[in-house]
Amino acid sequence: MTDxxxxxxVHVSQLVKRYGDMVALDYFDLDVNQxxxxxxxxxxxxxxTTAINCILALLTYDxxxxxxxxxxxxxTSYALKRRIGIVPQNVAVFNELTVTENIDYFCSLYVPxxxxxxxxxxxxxxxxxLQDFRKFRPGKxxxxxxxxxxxxxxxxxxxxxxxxxxxxxxVDPQSRNAILEGIQKLNxxxxxxxxxxxxxxxxxxxxxxxxxxxxxxxxxxxTADELKSMxxxxxxxxxxxxxxxxxxxxxxxxxxxxxxxxxxxxELAVRCRRGDHNLVDxxxxxxxxxxxxxxxxxxxxxxxxxxxxxTGKALRD
Amino acid sequence: xxxxxxxxxxxxxRNKSALFWLIVFPIALSxxxxxxxxxxxxxxxxxxxxxxxxxxxxxxxxxGADTLITALSGSQNDSGQASGSSQSDSxxxxxxxxxxDTVIGDINIGVRLLDVTKVDxxxxxxxxxxxxxxDGIIAADGDGRIALTLGSDTVATANNGTQDVGxxxxxxxxxxxxxxxxxxxxxxxxALKDNxxxxxTRTFWNGIGSATNGTKEITLxxxxxxxxxxxxxxxxxxxxxxxxxxxxxxxxxxxxxxSALGIRRTVAPLGRAKQLLAGFLAxxxxxxxxxxxxxxxxxxxxxxxxxxxxxxxxxAVLVASFxxxxxxxxxxxxxxxxxxxxxxxxxAIACGLSLFSxxxxxxxxxxxxxxxxxxxxxxxxxxxQQVTNLFYSLMYYDSTQPFIRTCVILLAMSAVFLTxxxxxxxxxxxxxL
Numbered sequence: 001m002t003d004x005x006x007x008x009x010v011h012v013s014q015l016v017k018r019y020g021d022m023v024a025l026d027y028f029d030l031d032v033n034q035x036x037x038x039x040x041x042x043x044x045x046x047x048x049t050t051a052i053n054c055i056l057a058l059l060t061y062d063x064x065x066x067x068x069x070x071x072x073x074x075x076t077s078y079a080l081k082r083r084i085g086i087v088p089q090n091v092a093v094f095n096e097l098t099v100t101e102n103i104d105y106f107c108s109l110y111v112p113x114x115x116x117x118x119x120x121x122x123x124x125x126x127x128x129x130l131q132d133f134r135k136f137r138p139g140k141x142x143x144x145x146x147x148x149x150x151x152x153x154x155x156x157x158x159x160x161x162x163x164x165x166x167x168x169x170x171v172d173p174q175s176r177n178a179i180l181e182g183i184q185k186l187n188x189x190x191x192x193x194x195x196x197x198x199x200x201x202x203x204x205x206x207x208x209x210x211x212x213x214x215x216x217x218x219x220x221x222x223t224a225d226e227l228k229s230m231x232x233x234x235x236x237x238x239x240x241x242x243x244x245x246x247x248x249x250x251x252x253x254x255x256x257x258x259x260x261x262x263x264x265x266x267e268l269a270v271r272c273r274r275g276d277h278n279l280v281d282x283x284x285x286x287x288x289x290x291x292x293x294x295x296x297x298x299x300x301x302x303x304x305x306x307x308x309x310x311t312g313k314a315l316r317d
Numbered sequence: 318x319x320x321x322x323x324x325x326x327x328x329x330x331r332n333k334s335a336l337f338w339l340i341v342f343p344i345a346l347s348x349x350x351x352x353x354x355x356x357x358x359x360x361x362x363x364x365x366x367x368x369x370x371x372x373x374x375x376x377x378x379x380x381g382a383d384t385l386i387t388a389l390s391g392s393q394n395d396s397g398q399a400s401g402s403s404q405s406d407s408x409x410x411x412x413x414x415x416x417x418d419t420v421i422g423d424i425n426i427g428v429r430l431l432d433v434t435k436v437d438x439x440x441x442x443x444x445x446x447x448x449x450x451x452d453g454i455i456a457a458d459g460d461g462r463i464a465l466t467l468g469s470d471t472v473a474t475a476n477n478g479t480q481d482v483g484x485x486x487x488x489x490x491x492x493x494x495x496x497x498x499x500x501x502x503x504x505x506x507x508a509l510k511d512n513x514x515x516x517x518t519r520t521f522w523n524g525i526g527s528a529t530n531g532t533k534e535i536t537l538x539x540x541x542x543x544x545x546x547x548x549x550x551x552x553x554x555x556x557x558x559x560x561x562x563x564x565x566x567x568x569x570x571x572x573x574x575x576s577a578l579g580i581r582r583t584v585a586p587l588g589r590a591k592q593l594l595a596g597f598l599a600x601x602x603x604x605x606x607x608x609x610x611x612x613x614x615x616x617x618x619x620x621x622x623x624x625x626x627x628x629x630x631x632x633a634v635l636v637a638s639f640x641x642x643x644x645x646x647x648x649x650x651x652x653x654x655x656x657x658x659x660x661x662x663x664x665a666i667a668c669g670l671s672l673f674s675x676x677x678x679x680x681x682x683x684x685x686x687x688x689x690x691x692x693x694x695x696x697x698x699x700x701x702q703q704v705t706n707l708f709y710s711l712m713y714y715d716s717t718q719p720f721i722r723t724c725v726i727l728l729a730m731s732a733v734f735l736t737x738x739x740x741x742x743x744x745x746x747x748x749x750l
Contacts (some may be wrong), residue, residue: 053580056584058573058580058583058584075583076588078586078587078588079586081584081585081586082586086580086581086584086585088577088580088581089577090577091577092576092577092578092580092581093325094328094570094578095330096329096332097324097327097328101324101327104320105320105321105324106581108320108322109319109320109582109586109587110585110586112320125547152583154581216672237378285445295703312454
């Protein structure tokens with residue numbers, strides 16, 4: 001390949017994909033730099049998987065350009081495909097083959113020589129922590145082990161670009177942590193990672209940059225901190241108090257930085273706009289109203305807040 | 318491509334469901350057929366009936382009685398030149414039954430009906446009957462008529478179809494022969510009484526000789542017909558179509574629009590055509606192996622013949638399994654249906670079409686024959702019927718032309734199925750996933 005580190009690993013420009021009257025991707029743009037872990041966030045049906053499938057040349061599209069490592073991606077771009085790994089959302093392995101056979105087979109599609117392949121397969125088994133399950137068939141593996149096998153099959157050939165499509169769905173915290181650490185190790189070894197998930201804390205934990213999309217459109221792009229700074233929501237304050245009067249609650253709601261304040265009889269929850277003295281001002285109002293304050297927490301805005309503010313709270317399919 | 322072939326092979330051979338339907342099912346069903354039809358076959362066979370022949374004065378006076386008994390028992394004559402052992406047709410063991418077809422000198426007298434014990438008196442004959450050493454007594458009366466008397470146990474056994482199968486058929490045949498002898502004997506006596514000089518003419522004796530109206534069995538076909546064999550062939554037809562499951566699975570797991578596994582394989586840098594070809598070859602090989610196992614069981618355990626043309630039977634399996642893999646490719650390529658739905662469709666097709674190839678009993682067999690006569694085109698496009706015909710043509714026809722014609726029909730079907738499958742599979746990218 002002739003690409004250098006300045007060439008984006010993935011470049012998508014003005015991509016349009018329609019399913020009949022429904023627009024799945026609406027002039028969607030994306031640039032993923034080489035060597036980064038790039039998070040793709042969006043609610044169900046926002047177009048994340050469609051975008052990935054278009055990039056992988058699995059789906060046709062109506063307009064736009066897609067380049068991978070500077071090259072146009074087509075179904076027969078075998079040289080490019082050799083550099084790509086995919087960990088699909090659904091576990092994609094042969095149920096009749098053992099763990100080792102599955103990894104070896106998928107690796108063989110990229111590395112035909114068995115001698116070259118053998119150490120890669122071993123490395124993938126070690127990477128996924130499947131040493132004790134080599135002879136197991138998928139039906140005998142737990143959900144977490146299956147996910148790890150799914151990952152091992154996608155990364156055994158040491159791809160330069162790896163797509164992880166919600167790889168931690170339905171796995172326990174230990175497996176999830178192992179998977180996330182593994183992804184970071186792959187990245188440190190030089191792989192570019194495109195990661196989609198609904199778990200904001202995961203994305204925030206591992207992704208260098210995050211793109212939030214909805215309705216097939218690019219909504220926001222940046223680091224987690226940059227995204228948090230883009231929204232109006234500031235900290236969330238919760239105060240334990242048992243004697244808050246209606247007048248005191250009205251006074252809290254009247255504060256200029258308060259977006260929303262709720263009280264359930266023992267806890268006051270306040271969502272604030274950005275501001276430097278929100279907590280001090282709020283406590284001042286409560287003391288003035290004679291409320292006794294117990295436990296108090298102040299949480300800065302999370303990626304989840306960013307996500308909800310950008311994509312709304314309406315339920316999706 | 319080699320690794321894809323090996324993986325497909327492993328995947329197929331470890332697919333317990335497919336192995337059940339392709340090996341266990343035909344073996345179990347053919348074992349069942351063997352149990353049911355094996356008895357039927359014996360029930361239609363003729364076995365020698367042990368009888369005591371009372372050689373008293375009446376018997377000595379009954380002209381030709383001794384000759385008749387000698388012929389029916391397969392022994393040549395009283396002089397000890399009898400050939401009790403049978404000589405079967407040397408060409409093959411299927412054209413004759415060594416127990417039934419007897420040759421005396423140059424004359425083939427046909428089926429051996431009697432196992433004779435000669436006694437001097439009726440009392441001795443009764444003793445043998447009482448002791449169960451014989452089933453009946455043959456004796457002559459004063460007029461030279463001979464009669465067969467059966468023991469009560471023998472009658473009861475003959476009337477009970479579950480015991481000593483074939484006895485009733487043997488007794489019916491024996492009764493017919495003895496009746497014919499008595500009528501001929503009476504005719505000769507009457508004729509000679511009216512015209513004593515008639516005995517001097519060859520025409521008279523030729524006329525007497527030709528008066529017998531028995532049925533002679535001759536073999537026109539390559540092998541002795543075996544009605545039950547068609548059920549086994551139809552079973553092979555069904556098992557063959559069930560092998561579609563291999564290719565349905567192969568195609569489904571190679572198509573991005575049909576499975577997650579397909580997505581992973583489509584993204585890989587190995588062309589889909591190569592992956593499908595490797596899967597096809599593996600599926601074909603597995604189908605062949607499974608069907609050959611079933612065929613070997615039917616041929617060597619159940620004893621169902623394939624006309625002495627075993628190598629051609631293997632070729633038949635190769636052609637039939639190629640057709641079923643092509644059919645499976647087409648079904649597997651149907652978009653928007655899951656693997657499970659397609660497997661169900663293939664099972665329904667195999668079971669449904671087997672009705673028209675006669676697998677489900679006499680009614681189905683008649684239906685199959687009716688379709689072949691009245692709507693040969695429908696029979697020609699029924700894959701199970703054609704697979705059945707493959708083995709049928711090996712068994713029944715001297716010429717290999719019908720077999721070759723059936724092979725050509727199956728290969729033509731394969732071409733149609735593959736073309737349809739390829740048309741559905743040729744898209745490299747999809748509108749939907």
